Amino acid sequence: MRLTLRTNLAMRTLMFCAVNNDRTVRKAEVAKACNASENHLAHVIVILSQLGVIQTTRGRNGGLRLARPAEEIDIGEVIRALEGTVPFAECFEGAENHCPIVDHCRLRGVLANAVEAFYKALDGIALSELTQSNPGLIAVLGMNSVEQAFPRIC
Incomplete structure (x- = not known):
């Protein structure tokens, strides 16, 4: 990331x-x-x-x-507000997602958990x-x- x-x-x-x-x-x-x-x-x-x-x-x-x-000033909140709209991977892009395996791919869930863990590590840091x-x-x-x-x- x-x-x-x-x-x-x-x-x-x-x-x-x-x-x-x-x-x-x-x-x-x-x-x-x-x-x-x-x-x-x-x-x-x-x-x-x-x-x-x-x-x-x-x-x-x-x-x-x-x-x-x-x-x-919570660093996690600031970074989430700034980065939250930036898709981590193509499969996070909604209408712009053209990945042919998105409906069967387990990587998306793993990546979503990793991104959330990243933000949680920053939450509460002043x-x-x-x-x-x-x-x-x-x-x-x-x-x-x-x-x-x-x-x-x-």
């Missing part, structure tokens, strides 16, 4: 916001720190906002921040568990590190 780029960027964005929870961060800062394009990140930010895990503010002093404490007491992550995503690596141009 492999997470989509969208989900990967969503998780990086949430971790960036959690590490820099004391301030509103800008999309450009997140993009630089997370090695992502601002355009792709913009789509991810919209989705995270719709899920209610980040809040965005427009304007000169705008940006994004966590909508609730990192302890209350964003804070990924970021708190993680000095390496803080060194990479903390604003002091980002500003040193990518100074603002005035």
Whole structure:
């Protein structure tokens, strides 16, 4: 199983916001720190906002921040919301399924159980568990590190 780029960027964005929870961060800062394009990140930010895990503010002093404490953001819920619509295999695609053995294949049930086990392993893991007491992550995503690596141009 492999997470989509969208989900990967969503998780990086949430971790960036959690590490820099004391301030509103800008999309450009997140993009630089997370090695992502601002355009792709913009789509991810919209989705995270719709899920209610980040809040965005427009304007000169705008940006994004966590909508609730990192302890209350469940990683399983976020990843399920982002990945749940992506079929794991052709036989999960409904009308787009053209597999000739789907009615007799036992692999589909096994895969469905494996996917559910994957999500269950993530359920109950709070964003804070990924970021708190993680000095390496803080060194990479903390604003002091980002500003040193990518100074603002005035």
